[in-house]
Amino acid sequence: xxxxxxxxxxxxxxxxxxxxxxxxxxxxxxxxxxxxxxxxxxxxxxxxxxxxxxxxxxxxxxxxxxxxxxxxxxxxxxxxxxxxxxxxxxxxxxxxxxxxxxxxxxxxxxxxxxxxxxxxxxxxxxxxxxxxxxxxxxxxxxxxxxxxxxxxxxxxxxxxxxxxxxxxxxxxxxxxxxxxxxxxxxxxxxxxxxxxxxxxxxxxxxxxxxxxxxxxxxxxxxxxx
Numbered sequence: 001x002x003x004x005x006x007x008x009x010x011x012x013x014x015x016x017x018x019x020x021x022x023x024x025x026x027x028x029x030x031x032x033x034x035x036x037x038x039x040x041x042x043x044x045x046x047x048x049x050x051x052x053x054x055x056x057x058x059x060x061x062x063x064x065x066x067x068x069x070x071x072x073x074x075x076x077x078x079x080x081x082x083x084x085x086x087x088x089x090x091x092x093x094x095x096x097x098x099x100x101x102x103x104x105x106x107x108x109x110x111x112x113x114x115x116x117x118x119x120x121x122x123x124x125x126x127x128x129x130x131x132x133x134x135x136x137x138x139x140x141x142x143x144x145x146x147x148x149x150x151x152x153x154x155x156x157x158x159x160x161x162x163x164x165x166x167x168x169x170x171x172x173x174x175x176x177x178x179x180x181x182x183x184x185x186x187x188x189x190x191x192x193x194x195x196x197x198x199x200x201x202x203x204x205x206x207x208x209x210x211x212x213x214x215x216x217x218x219x220x221x222x223x224x225x
Contacts (some may be wrong), residue, residue, distance in 0.1 A: 070181050071087075084199070086098070086101075114131045115129070124216065169190070
């Protein structure tokens with residue numbers, strides 16, 4: 001799928017694209033496939049996968065294997081301003097909803113039909129487009145199959161244990177992503193700055209109604225960045 005650098009993407013739609021990438025997993029940051037360099041710390045989320053030559057490597061589980069409701073704090077590039085964005089995930093239907101803080105706009109992604117819908121309740125408009133890029137969603141509970149990862153250690157974010165993995169974003173910047181054992185992304189850091197951090201995590205059933213486009217909205221063509 002489309003990849004973005006969390007250093008520079010800061011409007012609502014770009015933030016949505018970033019979090020879509022994050023929820024899709026660290027593969028969304030990686031530029032190329034390859035074997036991971038595994039640090040000595042063995043705690044946290046990890047599974048074995050294989051390279052094209054059959055070599056076994058470790059990689060994080062990158063798609064949540066249970067319904068979850070996460071509130072993220074996102075830092076500005078300067079680190080002096082932060083916003084919040086809520087991500088809700090329904091594992092049975094592979095659907096995701098993103099709600100930026102204090103915005104009438106929210107984003108719905110269906111991985112079963114690979115559509116991204118941007119819903120603007122203020123303007124009573126909806127734009128439906130294909131999910132950016134060509135990368136497929138890693139099945140829930142499965143290790144990432146694309147990208148290089150180095151296990152750095154473990155951490156606790158929002159009261160949850162997670163494992164920190166080093167990879168790269170599309171600009172080639174080293175990116176550290178912390179995943180729980182069941183595939184929930186809790187934190188992203190670049191250049192020593194935390195850019196995305198979970199402040200609350202709730203594993204509760206997410207109702208179908210959250211992922212339905214409201215009736216009565218006018219369809220419009222997607223905006224170009």
